[in-house]
Amino acid sequence: MRPERRNLRADVVAGIPNAITNIPDGMASAVLAGINPVHGLYASLAGPLIGGLGVSTRLMVISTTGAGSVSTGSAVAGVSVQDRAATVAVLTLLAGAFMIIAGIFRLGRYTRFVSQSVMLGFLTGIAVNIVLGQLSDLTGAPVAGGTTVTRAIGVLAHPGRWDAASVGAGLVALLLLVLVNRTRASLAGSLVAIAVPTVVVVLVGWHTVARVGDAGEVAHGLPVPRLPELARFSPELLADAAALAAIILVQGAIVSQAAPNQETRADPSQDFTAQGAANVVSGLVAGMPVGASVGQTALNVASGARSRWAVIWGSVWMTAIMVGCWWLMRYVVVPTLAAILIYAAVTSLRQRELTTILRTGWNSRIALVATFLATLFLPVAVAVGIGVILSLVLQLNQEAIDLRGVRLVPEESGRFIETRSPARLPDRTVTILDIYGSLFYAGSRTLEARLPDPRGSVRPVVVLRLRGRTTLGSTFFAVISDYADRIEAAGGRLYLTGIAPELAAQIRQPGHRELTGNALLYASSPVVGASTLEAYNDATTWLVDPRH
Structure with missing residues (x-):
């Protein structure tokens, strides 16, 4: 001063x-x-x-x-x-x-x-x-x-x-x-x-x-x-x-x-x-x-x-x-x-x-x-x-319009190749999806419309990558819970990966199971892509042997 x-x-x-x-x-x-x-x-x-x-x-x-x-x-x-x-x-x-x-x-x-x-x-x-x-x-x-x-x-x-x-x-x-x-x-x-x-x-x-x-x-x-x-x-x-x-x-x-x-x-x-x-x-x-x-x-x-x-x-x-x-x-x-x-x-x-x-x-x-x-x-x-x-x-x-989902295809080297997201989930296949854009309530409704349709598919598996999301609203949880139920009705599973540890701990608390329905949660780690690769390996094993 x-x-x-x-x-x-x-x-x-x-x-x-x-x-x-x-x-x-x-x-x-x-x-x-x-x-x-x-x-x-x-x-x-x-x-x-x-x-x-x-x-x-x-x-x-x-x-x-x-x-x-x-x-x-x-x-x-x-x-x-x-x-x-x-x-x-x-x-x-x-x-x-x-x-x-x-x-x-x-x-x-x-x-x-x-x-x-x-x-x-x-x-x-x-x-x-x-x-x-x-x-x-x-x-x-x-x-x-x-x-x-x-x-x-x-x-x-x-x-x-x-x-x-x-x-x-x-x-x-x-x-x-x-x-x-x-x-x-x-x-x-x-x-x-x-x-x-x-x-x-x-x-x-x-x-x-x-x-x-x-x-x-x-x-x-x-x-x-x-x-x-x-x-x-x-x-x-x-x-x-x-x-x-x-x-x-x-x-x-x-x-x-x-x-x-x-x-x-x-x-x-x-x-x-x-x-x-x-x-x-x-x-x-x-x-x-x-x-x-x-x-x-x-x-x-x-x-x-x-x-x-x-x-x-x-x-x-x-x-x-x-x-x-x-x-x-x-x-x-x-x-x-x-x-x-x-x-x-x-x-x-x-x-x-x-x-x-x-x-x-x-x-x-x-x-x-x-x-x-x-x-x-x-x-x-x-x-x-x-x-x-x-x-x-x-x-x-703009946040709702800008939301985009892509498919990640794993290579033997451990890297992922980004491709176009399918309109319908393929049978007996693990589909890894990554989301770009806001998942605030309008974005969550856009995500709901753009997720691959599980109807008519046989044992589809989806791994949805959510790395970098520090908070997820009630609209997102409603969309994901409904999507998990629809995939399960087709005989498949939904995996959520890259979830911040604090958020994952909150979701896993007693009485919060309804937030994500039957989806399986994988917390993020300092290694980018580690939780997604882990979920992909678990899902592949489950497709071969459902007892796992």
């Missing part, structure tokens, strides 16, 4: 671009959530400071994010503008509590169950939502409609409602972002895009262009921590907070995997706790939800950060800027913030990854498209639920 002298200079310098970019990003994120931009600044101050102290991914930046901002806006869309900031503070506090609980219970390992296709579909839907949602602020046109898509259509269908000055300011900001970000001054691209149009609008006196100060008074100085208005709590807000926490945590796990972490491995659960603490503090200072930021983390790495203290120094620099220049924020024109959001959303689209997923199997395509459409047309909490459920369903479906 302590800063090291050898990293001090690099971290102090790296904190400057972090602070510079956090100011416009924080303001734009608040606009995206439908609240006064100052609340985004408070979050951008608290998130890096508190999160930076606790994350295991030391170069990861905890700040406002597009996904979190859209989710926040969706959660408070039905709240009046006057009460929205107070409700967001409570939402942030609740989301932080969920994240801390997830970290305490070490739930970081479960993020792997959310597929890349689902997460990419969600982030793509968020990006499109951001672009469509900012058309009103970019053009200065009034909006009406139930969803982002319908509101965007309303803006585009009525260009006569556009304010020419607002459109001009927004387009100039977009042009400056594109041009400046191609130069060495790219770190200041957002500030330039805000400053130039704002100065022109103020000097010319275009009063039709919306400004940050129009949304409410910009608070002087730093926020004072205080408990949010808990009277804003509702069951619906609690559900939105849980969905928001899930979004932030999964995205954080993805950012953590991409961020370098010298000498140590990142701990997702510790990162959960750090993000939770950052959100709790953000809620206490009237901020909005924060999470691992893809862009800010990439900038932190590119700026030469050496340790977590680069992020903390960024908060120190940002504090100095807010204390000294707070009065300038009221003049910032809103179309420039819309331009920043649109530019960030467009540049966040992962075209190469999208193309790769669309070229893979149907499962990935379905997950991508379904999550994208759900994010575009449904509340974010519902879209997240659909995405998580879809991930689990596709995982189970």
Whole structure:
């Protein structure tokens, strides 16, 4: 935790671009959530400071994010503008509590169950939502409609409602972002895009262009921590907070995997706790939800950060800027913030990854498209639920489909040759089967359908190899018990080999005989294939002389 002298200079310098970019990003994120931009600044101050102290991914930046901002806006869309900031503070506090609980219970390992296709579909839907949602602020046109898509259509269908000055300011900001970000001054691209149009609008006196100060008074100085208005709590807000926490945590796990972490491995659960603490503090200072930021983390790495203290120094620099220049924020024109959001959303689209997923199997395509459409047309909490459920369903479906059985034919040398599994068991022959894939309940039912049929066979013998299986569920035992009975009815036997010693001891306990029916069990040994070869020799002897 302590800063090291050898990293001090690099971290102090790296904190400057972090602070510079956090100011416009924080303001734009608040606009995206439908609240006064100052609340985004408070979050951008608290998130890096508190999160930076606790994350295991030391170069990861905890700040406002597009996904979190859209989710926040969706959660408070039905709240009046006057009460929205107070409700967001409570939402942030609740989301932080969920994240801390997830970290305490070490739930970081479960993020792997959310597929890349689902997460990419969600982030793509968020990006499109951001672009469509900012058309009103970019053009200065009034909006009406139930969803982002319908509101965007309303803006585009009525260009006569556009304010020419607002459109001009927004387009100039977009042009400056594109041009400046191609130069060495790219770190200041957002500030330039805000400053130039704002100065022109103020000097010319275009009063039709919306400004940050129009949304409410910009608070002087730093926020004072205080408990949010808990009277804003509702069951619906609690559900939105849980969905928001899930979004932030999964995205954080993805950012953590991409961020370098010298000498140590990142701990997702510790990162959960750090993000939770950052959100709790953000809620206490009237901020909005924060999470691992893809862009800010990439900038932190590119700026030469050496340790977590680069992020903390960024908060120190940002504090100095807010204390000294707070009065300038009221003049910032809103179309420039819309331009920043649109530019960030467009540049966040992962075209190469999208193309790769669309070229893979149907499962990935379905997950991508379904999550994208759900994010575009449904509340974010519902879209997240659909995405998580879809991930689990596709995982189970893929496990069931991927299950495959092969036949092993022994050689005189003691090795086995892998061949195709027969559809029907041959007469008076020992058939060794090996199974690839999951034997979880869906896989067990697939195994049941793909096992060779003993009907009509005479004294068939099956040796089923189960090496590497540490647990076997009730569905598997039901399938195997029934298969053993069917083989016995044909005058044959079923042998189960390679079973973990602990599992074999459990099955052999009194009263557990019904788990495998009349099957014979052979525990695994350190020698691969030894128990299978032993069962094969015993089965061959039994076929010759049934008394054995």
